[in-house]
Amino acid sequence: MNTNTPHSGSKSARPSGFSLTDWMPKIVLAPTMVIAIVCIYGYMIWTAVLSFTNSRMLPSYKFVGWEQYERLFNNDRWMVALTNLGIFGSLFILICLFLGVMLAIFLDQKIRAEGVIRTIYLYPMAISFIVTGTAWKWLLNPTNGIQKLMIDMGFVNFKFDWLINPHMVVYCLVIAAVWQASGFVMALFLAGLRGVDGDLIKAAHLDGASTFTTYRRIILPSLKPVFFSALVILAHIAIKSFDLVQALTNGGPGYASDLPANFMYTYTFSRSQIGMGSASAMVMLGCILAILVPYLYSELRGERSEK
Numbered sequence: 001m002n003t004n005t006p007h008s009g010s011k012s013a014r015p016s017g018f019s020l021t022d023w024m025p026k027i028v029l030a031p032t033m034v035i036a037i038v039c040i041y042g043y044m045i046w047t048a049v050l051s052f053t054n055s056r057m058l059p060s061y062k063f064v065g066w067e068q069y070e071r072l073f074n075n076d077r078w079m080v081a082l083t084n085l086g087i088f089g090s091l092f093i094l095i096c097l098f099l100g101v102m103l104a105i106f107l108d109q110k111i112r113a114e115g116v117i118r119t120i121y122l123y124p125m126a127i128s129f130i131v132t133g134t135a136w137k138w139l140l141n142p143t144n145g146i147q148k149l150m151i152d153m154g155f156v157n158f159k160f161d162w163l164i165n166p167h168m169v170v171y172c173l174v175i176a177a178v179w180q181a182s183g184f185v186m187a188l189f190l191a192g193l194r195g196v197d198g199d200l201i202k203a204a205h206l207d208g209a210s211t212f213t214t215y216r217r218i219i220l221p222s223l224k225p226v227f228f229s230a231l232v233i234l235a236h237i238a239i240k241s242f243d244l245v246q247a248l249t250n251g252g253p254g255y256a257s258d259l260p261a262n263f264m265y266t267y268t269f270s271r272s273q274i275g276m277g278s279a280s281a282m283v284m285l286g287c288i289l290a291i292l293v294p295y296l297y298s299e300l301r302g303e304r305s306e307k
Contacts, residue, residue: 044285051278059274068279078280081258084170088259089238091174092181096234097227099178100185105215107186108193118190121183129180133247136176137163140248166256169249173241173257176248181237185230192226193219232295239287260284 054064072078103121107114124132139145140163150158162168196219204214242261249257251266258266260280268277 047278047281050274051282053275055274055278057272057274064275068275069283072276072279072283075276077255077258078260078263080255081260081263084173084257085238085259087170088173088177088241089235091171092177092238093231093234095174095178096182096185097230099182100189100230101220103182103186104189104193107190118187121186123183124180125184127180129177129241129244130247132176132180133244136172136179137248140172140175163249164253166253169253169257173244173248173259177237177241177244181234185234188226188230189223192223196222228295228298232291235291236288239284239291 264280
């Protein structure tokens with residue numbers, strides 16, 4: 001008997017060396033990875049480098065330390081942009097969350113024509129911010145918008161000139177942004193509501209809890225992950241808002257409605273101050289990371305706890 005004969009149930013050894021089947025996924029993904037590394041992370045690093053230089057119309061690599069950041073925070077226009085971001089971001093997030101939750105609860109009551117109403121609420125999110133800004137620019141224009149309509153209807157003392165009022169124009173941005181994004185938040189919460197365990201709701205009703213108490217004490221607290229996700233998405237939209245401002249107000253009157261993204265674009269490409277524009281871009285990146293890092297940490301910690 002030949003003792004070197006392999007057992008009938010043993011697997012044959014796989015040949016070593018290059019296998020096209022094993023390497024095909026890596027080959028397909030390689031160009032995308034290279035483009036992402038170069039065009040995203042590479043340019044982020046380059047922008048960070050330029051923020052420490054005296055670059056103006058063209059990049060210059062004469063390092064000046066934190067001078068651009070000092071100039072940035074001593075710039076009145078930048079401080080106006082930061083103030084506007086605080087007002088716009090906080091109101092945009094809070095109102096969108098409130099309306100999104102209310103609309104989701106309304107649709108969760110199994111009303112008739114739910115699909116049609118849901119589509120109407122969600123449709124504005126399918127429109128670009130350029131279109132939204134242009135449409136609301138017509139509506140808020142004092143000469144031919146809502147103000148003129150109300151005056152023509154007989155309300156001669158009606159006044160709604162926020163679009164040309166430096167102290168109120170930022171609230172025009174809030175109105176347009178909330179109109180577009182609240183339906184998306186509604187969709188997030190509606191999906192969360194539909195995923196709540198029905199037995200918990202039935203048990204609460206059996207215990208005599210009202211519908212309001214059930215939502216306040218049981219359903220909404222169980223949607224904390226949805227709240228956090230919506231908060232991160234809305235904050236990200238608020239920080240990088242650019243096209244809405246350009247279409248609706250173009251930063252005006254003057255620079256009263258500037259946001260950091262518009263400041264960065266103006267100083268980098270219109271005023272030929274690449275160094276200061278890069279510094280403002282890095283501050284915006286820091287704001288986004290301050291939101292994303294806790295979110296990613298929470299997600300990773302949740303995955304580890306499940307394991």
